[in-house]
Amino acid sequence: MSALDWLNGEAFSVLGQHVIWSDMIGNLIGLAALALGWRRSVATWPAQFLSGLILVAAYAQAHLSGGVGKQVLVIVVALWGWRQWAAGRRDAQDGSIAVRFATWRERGVLLAGTALGTLAVGALFTAVPELSWNPWPDAYIFVGTLAAMVAQARGLVEFWFAWLLVDVVGVPLAFTSGLAFSGLVYVVYFALVLWGMRDWWLRSRTAAKPALEGAAA
Template identity: 75%
Template sequence: MDWLNGEAFTAFGQHIKWSDMIGNVIGLLALAFGWRRSIWTWPAQFLSGVILFAAFATSHLTGSAGKQVVVMAVAAWGYWQWTRGRQQAQDGSVAVRFATWRERGYLAGGAVAGTLAVGGLFTLYPSLSWDPWPDAYIFVGTLVAMVAQARGLVEFWFAWLLVDLVGVPLNFANGFAFSGFVYVIYGALVLWGMRDWWLRSRRSGRPSLEGAPA
C-alpha cells in the first residue's frame, strides 16, 4: 500500500498525495450522505478514516492520525446508533433536533477539557506532534462533532465549522494541500447541511427540542 503515500500530481506548486486525495473525496461523500441523513454516511466515514490514517501516520501528525482512529470508532458507533430505529423519521431517514442546553454544555465542556488534556500531552511529549495545540483542537473537535452527529443534533454542523477553521491552515502548513482545498468545499457543504437540518428540526416540533433557539 506504499503507493497511497506517493504523489498523485502537483497543483499550484503543491504536491498532492494519493491518500490525501482519495481519503478526502470519500470524506466529502460521507458529509453529503450526512446532509441527506443517510446511513451510508458512517461506512463512508469509516473508509475515509482508514485511508487518511495511512496519510497522517507517516507525517508526524499524531493528533490528526489519532483523529482517524476516533473517526473509525465513532463511525462504527454512529452506524449502530442510527440503525437502532429510535430516531427514524416518517421518510425512513434519521430524525434530527437541536440539542438541549444541558447537552450543549456537555459538548462544549468536553471539547474544552479534551483539548486541554490532549494539547497538554502533546506539549509534554513533543515527539507526538509538531503542532500540539492545533492538532489537539482538531482531534477533540472531530470527536465532539461526530458524537453530536450520531445523536442527530443540529449542533454537529457548528462543530465541524469550528474544526475547519483550524484544519485548513494546519493541512496547508504540513503539506496536505488537497485536504486544505477540500476543507473549503467541506465548509460549503456544512453550511448547506446546517440549513437543511435546522429547517427539518423546526418542522418536526419534537419535545426534545427543549432549549433550542426560538
C-alpha cells in the same frame, strides 16, 4: 510496491503543493460521507469508516500523530454512529434519521467536554513533542472532530456548528502540513456544512411543529 507505498506516493502537484494518493482518496470519501450526512443517510458512517482508514496513512506520512489519532477515533466513532443511526428514531416523512437541536444540558456537556479534552490532549502533545509538531491546533481538531461526530451520531443540529469550528483551524493546518488536498477539501466542507446546517435546522423545526400541536391538543 506495497499498497501503503502507493497510497503515500505523489498523485500530482499543483501550485508547488504535492498531493499524495491517500490524502486525495481519503478526503474525497470523507467529502462523500459529509454529503450523505447532510442527506441523513446511514451510509454516511461506512463512508466515514473507510475515509478514516485511508487518511491514517496520509497523516502518518505527514508525521501528524494527532491527525493519526483523530482518524483512529473517526474509525471507532463511525462504528458507534452506524449502530446509533441504524436503530435511531426515523423521520415520518421519508424514513431518514430524525434530527433535533440539543438541549441546553447536552450543549453544556459538549462544550465542556471539548474544552477539557482539548486542554488535556494539547498538554499531552506539548509534553511529548514526538506526537505532534503543532500541538494545540492538532489537539483542537482531534477533540473537535470527536465532538462533531458524537453530536452527529445523536442527530443533533449542533454537529454542523462543531464542524465549522474545526474547519476554521483545519484549513490552514492542512496546508502548512503539506496536505494540500486536505486543505482544499476543508474549503468544500465549509460550503457543505452551511447547506447541511440549514437543511437540518429546517427539518428540526418541521419535526417540532407536530409535537407542539399534539401537546396543545
